[in-house]
Amino acid sequence: MTERDRFEAVYDAYYPAIYQYAARRTASPDDTADVISETFLAAWRRIGDVPEGERALLWLYGVARRVLANQQRGASRRAVLAERLRDELATERPTTPVELRHVRAAFDALPERDREVLALACWEGLTGDQIANVVGCTAVAARTRLHRARKRLAASLQQQSFPAPVMGEA
Amino acid sequence: MNDIDNLVRAIDPAPRAPDHSPGARELRAAILAEDRGAPIAATRHAGRSGPRRLLLGLTAAAVLATGIVVGPSLLEDGSGVTPSYAVTKDSNGIVYVTVRDFSDAAGLRRQLRDLGVPAIVDHAPHGQKCQEPRGTYVEQIPAGLYSVPENIPGEARGPGWRMRIDTKLFRPGQTFVWTITDSPGGSSTSTILMTGPVAPCVLVPDDTRGKVETNPPYRVATLKDRTLAGLRVDEKTVGEVLPELEKRGLKVKFLIMGIAPGNPGGYGELRTQDTPVGDDWIVWEAEESTREDGVIRLLVTDKRYDRNPVYGGPRDDIIKE
Numbered sequence: 001m002t003e004r005d006r007f008e009a010v011y012d013a014y015y016p017a018i019y020q021y022a023a024r025r026t027a028s029p030d031d032t033a034d035v036i037s038e039t040f041l042a043a044w045r046r047i048g049d050v051p052e053g054e055r056a057l058l059w060l061y062g063v064a065r066r067v068l069a070n071q072q073r074g075a076s077r078r079a080v081l082a083e084r085l086r087d088e089l090a091t092e093r094p095t096t097p098v099e100l101r102h103v104r105a106a107f108d109a110l111p112e113r114d115r116e117v118l119a120l121a122c123w124e125g126l127t128g129d130q131i132a133n134v135v136g137c138t139a140v141a142a143r144t145r146l147h148r149a150r151k152r153l154a155a156s157l158q159q160q161s162f163p164a165p166v167m168g169e170a
Numbered sequence: 171m172n173d174i175d176n177l178v179r180a181i182d183p184a185p186r187a188p189d190h191s192p193g194a195r196e197l198r199a200a201i202l203a204e205d206r207g208a209p210i211a212a213t214r215h216a217g218r219s220g221p222r223r224l225l226l227g228l229t230a231a232a233v234l235a236t237g238i239v240v241g242p243s244l245l246e247d248g249s250g251v252t253p254s255y256a257v258t259k260d261s262n263g264i265v266y267v268t269v270r271d272f273s274d275a276a277g278l279r280r281q282l283r284d285l286g287v288p289a290i291v292d293h294a295p296h297g298q299k300c301q302e303p304r305g306t307y308v309e310q311i312p313a314g315l316y317s318v319p320e321n322i323p324g325e326a327r328g329p330g331w332r333m334r335i336d337t338k339l340f341r342p343g344q345t346f347v348w349t350i351t352d353s354p355g356g357s358s359t360s361t362i363l364m365t366g367p368v369a370p371c372v373l374v375p376d377d378t379r380g381k382v383e384t385n386p387p388y389r390v391a392t393l394k395d396r397t398l399a400g401l402r403v404d405e406k407t408v409g410e411v412l413p414e415l416e417k418r419g420l421k422v423k424f425l426i427m428g429i430a431p432g433n434p435g436g437y438g439e440l441r442t443q444d445t446p447v448g449d450d451w452i453v454w455e456a457e458e459s460t461r462e463d464g465v466i467r468l469l470v471t472d473k474r475y476d477r478n479p480v481y482g483g484p485r486d487d488i489i490k491e
Contacts, residue, residue: 004202011198019194020184037197044201085193089185096181104181122178150174157177 003047010050011040014057017124021064024123029089036085039064061124061134106156114149121146257281263338275350286337289346292371300349300371303428305364308344315339315363316346341365351376388467391458394491397466403456404478404485408470409449411456415466423467427454429479442467455480 001009015036022035042063043050050056096104107115120126120134132142257278259265265287269278275293282289292300316335335346347362349371391398397420403411415422425442451470455478459465469480481488 007202008198011201015194015198024182024184037201040197041201041204044204085191085197088191088193096183100177100181103177107178107181118178122175123182123184153178154174157174 006050007044007047010043010047010056010060014060015040017057018060018064021061021124022068023089024119025068029086032089033086035064035067038067042067055133058126058130058133061120061126062136065134103157106153109156110149110152113145114152117142117146118149118153257285257287259285259337263336265335265337266332267335268332287335287346288340288344289348290368290371291348291350294349294351294371294373294376296351297376298373299351299376301369301374301428303369304347304371305345305368306366308363308365316361387459387461388457389460391456391466393489397458397464398456401456402485403453403468404480405474406453407449408447408451408453408468411453411468412449415456420464420466421462423465425457425467425469427469427471427479429471429475448472454478455485 018036018039019032022032022039026032026035039060043060049059051059107118110118116135117131120131121128126134128143128146129139131146132139135142137145257265257267263286265282265285267278267282267287275291279289279291282291294300314336316333344363344365345368347364347368390396392401392403393399401414412422423442423444424447426447447470451472452474453468453470455469457467457469459467471479477483478485
């Protein structure tokens with residue numbers, strides 16, 4: 001296989017996953033398109049570094065994560081490569097159902113580190129080991145972070161249910 | 171904690187996962203057209219360098235045909251696996267093409283034709299290519315027409331590949347055009363879906379080999395801050411444009427453009443020459459040399475076409491300044 005074949009295979013296999021990863025974490029179609037195109041452009045330029053098999057996806061998540069971090073630091077680049085893609089993305093996005101808005105609010109209120117591991121676990125469906133691979137920490141640290149994030153979210157939702165803590169009399 | 175995970179899953183804001191949309195295919199083609207600094211010479215499609223590539227930046231790849239698969243390189247590492255290729259067809263019209271060695275282009279062509287795959291297979295020796303353009307690229311490739319080349323089952327480390335083609339999805343008049351090019355240490359192939367008549371392969375020297383496109387020898391001269399900023403040359407005759415360039419003391423060369431049947435947009439570079447062309451030839455754009463000051467290259471054809479091949483339509487649709 002040439003590098004081109006390899007890139008095409010990686011792109012075709014993981015485009016939907018990276019598309020969703022980007023869409024989940026960006027507010028506008030422009031930003032989504034940027035993250036997708038920057039991520040795959042990096043993959044094309046460094047195709048020799050992309051690991052085999054499913055680890056390729058974790059590698060791509062890691063790149064997308066850095067692209068996103070740079071983008072959020074300001075000066076986001078408008079990828080000219082993804083013009084048509086941007087138009088496609090401009091179509092509707094799902095909104096959070098009314099009955100789950102409180103969950104969304106509690107999630108959004110979590111620290112970024114918590115949100116990141118929860119999203120990787122629940123939206124991308126990654127295990128602790130895989131999360132460690134993406135964010136660049138040890139598996140133990142990833143599992144600890146995930147555990148704490150779940151607890152914090154649970155506590156936050158608990159508080160929402162009982163907005164005024166009842167002081168027991170007994 | 172499963173409940174928490176379920177709740178988080180329930181607020182997943184992801185849009186529906188797209189199947190491979192035109193935007194996705196276009197992005198893939200645009201990324202593949204990006205230079206990586208170490209181009210694999212023969213896998214780049216001839217005629218898509220130079221101004222076509224420049225267009226990529228200007229028009230966001232809209233002009234780049236999405237229908238291009240620049241295909242696999244077949245490293246001939248002397249493993250001596252036989253047969254060199256095999257084509258099989260199942261009852262649903264699915265054809266599997268397994269290739270280990272492309273040197274027998276004629277045999278492969280014959281076998282594909284016998285199984286009802288409209289395909290042309292040509293072979294270009296090292297240093298040569300088929301002269302472009304040969305036909306009209308199909309922009310909208312039916313989903314599922316072909317698969318990305320994959321490893322031959324059981325031969326993951328071998329040089330060959332396997333490709334799946336659904337012959338039911340060919341539209342009338344469409345042809346797979348495969349060109350196999352020898353290069354030192356292996357060979358590579360480009361696969362392009364074309365429609366309508368396809369010109370036979372006329373071998374010409376491949377001078378695109380090894381060019382690093384991040385520093386193209388020519389760039390559009392009529393943009394802001396360039397040599398001819400503010401001057402419009404597109405769709406004028408050579409006779410109208412030349413006097414102005416001469417008045418400015420510029421040296422003029424001519425890129426003779428090749429236009430595919432039906433002028434689908436885009437062009438091939440037949441040659442660049444110093445020899446003047448007729449005053450009645452048509453200019454579609456002017457470029458400046460990035461190597462020598464004061465050298466302008468006019469992109470010309472010997473007759474007028476219904477739309478500007480450089481931009482696939484009016485220049486004003488593409489360049490807004």
